[in-house]
Amino acid sequence: xxxxxxxxxxxxxxxxxxxxAPTTLDRLKAAREAALAKQRxxxxxxxxxxxxxxxxxxxxxxxxxxxxAPIVIAAAALFGYQQWQAxxxxxxxxxxAEIDTELLKGDLPIDAxxxxxxxxxxxxxxx
Amino acid sequence: VSLRANLGRVVVALVLAVGLGASLPxxxxxxxxxxxxxxxxxxxxxxxxxxxxSAMEPTRKRKWVGVAxxxxxxxxxxxxxxxxxxxxxxxxxxxxxxxxxxxxRAVRDLDPDARNAVRDxxxxxxxxxxxxxxxxxxxxxxxxxxxxxxxxxxxAATPTALRN
Numbered sequence: 105x106x107x108x109x110x111x112x113x114x115x116x117x118x119x120x121x122x123x124x125a126p127t128t129l130d131r132l133k134a135a136r137e138a139a140l141a142k143q144r145x146x147x148x149x150x151x152x153x154x155x156x157x158x159x160x161x162x163x164x165x166x167x168x169x170x171x172x173a174p175i176v177i178a179a180a181a182l183f184g185y186q187q188w189q190a191x192x193x194x195x196x197x198x199x200x201a202e203i204d205t206e207l208l209k210g211d212l213p214i215d216a217x218x219x220x221x222x223x224x225x226x227x228x229x230x231x
Numbered sequence: 232v233s234l235r236a237n238l239g240r241v242v243v244a245l246v247l248a249v250g251l252g253a254s255l256p257x258x259x260x261x262x263x264x265x266x267x268x269x270x271x272x273x274x275x276x277x278x279x280x281x282x283x284x285s286a287m288e289p290t291r292k293r294k295w296v297g298v299a300x301x302x303x304x305x306x307x308x309x310x311x312x313x314x315x316x317x318x319x320x321x322x323x324x325x326x327x328x329x330x331x332x333x334x335x336r337a338v339r340d341l342d343p344d345a346r347n348a349v350r351d352x353x354x355x356x357x358x359x360x361x362x363x364x365x366x367x368x369x370x371x372x373x374x375x376x377x378x379x380x381x382x383x384x385x386x387a388a389t390p391t392a393l394r395n
Contacts, residue, residue, distance in 0.1 A: 175247050195269070196262045198290050201297020207335045208298065208316050209309035214323075216353045217331035217338075221367035225356055226349070228367075 263289035264296065273299040279318040291321075 124132075158169070207217070216222060260268070266284045269277065276299040277284075284292070298317075302310060320328065338349050356364070 178245050179247075190261070193261060195264050195273075195296045196293050197297035197300065198293035199297075200290070200294045201301065203332055203335070204294060204320070205298045205301045205313070206339070207332065208313045208320060209305055210312070210335070212338070212350060212353055214316055214319055214331060216349075217334040218323075218327060219356075219368075220371035221364050222353065222356050223334070224367045224371035225359075226352060 262293065264292060269296070269299075272303070276302045276314075277317070279314065280321055283321065287321075295321075 207214070266274065266281060273296060274281075277295055280287070280295060287295075298313070302313065305313065323331070338346060341349065359367075
């Protein structure tokens with residue numbers, strides 16, 4: 105018996121319908137539905153169980169967790185995002201920076217612009 | 232609890248969170264930065280001002296942020312001068328800074344020869360005897376009646392900007 109022929113025979117067996125008793129079919133159907141119901145039961149839980157316990161210990165009742173936890177988490181996320189965004193933006197500058205920078209880096213010291221005697225002397229030299 | 236019911240809650244929570252988040256003051260204030268909010272580079276340049284930073288008016292903080300931002304574009308001599316003069320400049324009274332800026336602008340706007348002359352004269356002024364400088368100072372702080380007509384008579388003389 106070669107491999108191809110063996111394959112064809114297996115296929116023929118598998119294609120035959122199962123001839124089972126109605127009671128067996130009913131039991132199989134009931135078992136399948138029970139398994140599916142069990143699988144569906146936990147559902148989708150947004151709030152983890154520990155959050156419920158945490159709220160419960162605060163005296164708010166575990167039910168509050170369902171409402172408060174998403175709000176707190178979303179607010180924290182938003183706050184974090186705002187902080188991050190703010191840290192990326194450059195700090196504001198005052199236009200006075202321009203002239204003060206020039207004055208501070210210039211080759212005459214601050215005193216030269218403050219010394220009234222020097223000013224008087226320059227005036228005297230002109231006359 | 233169905234997925235659908237939870238989605239509704241998520242939407243409500245997000246709306247509340249946006250309101251909550253928006254009402255919280257932004258910790259990093261761009262117009263009145265705390266010392267910690269400055270960048271490490273800005274803090275390094277402005278180190279002489281660290282102690283007085285928190286008491287400084289927001290306008291002056293923003294001014295110094297601008298100075299620190301221009302610092303990397305300066306040559307080594309300019310950087311050294313800025314660092315050396317920063318504390319002195321910050322310690323001046325506002326009207327002194329205003330007067331110094333006016334005088335600085337006046338010198339800056341001179342033609343190059345006159346500007347160089349002012350620089351040389353500052354050196355020469357340093358070499359004047361102490362009592363001569365004191366005398367010039369007292370003369371400057373009280374009105375000199377004889378000087379007024381002479382000034383008016385020769386307005387073309389330079390540097391006009393330092394005249395008053």
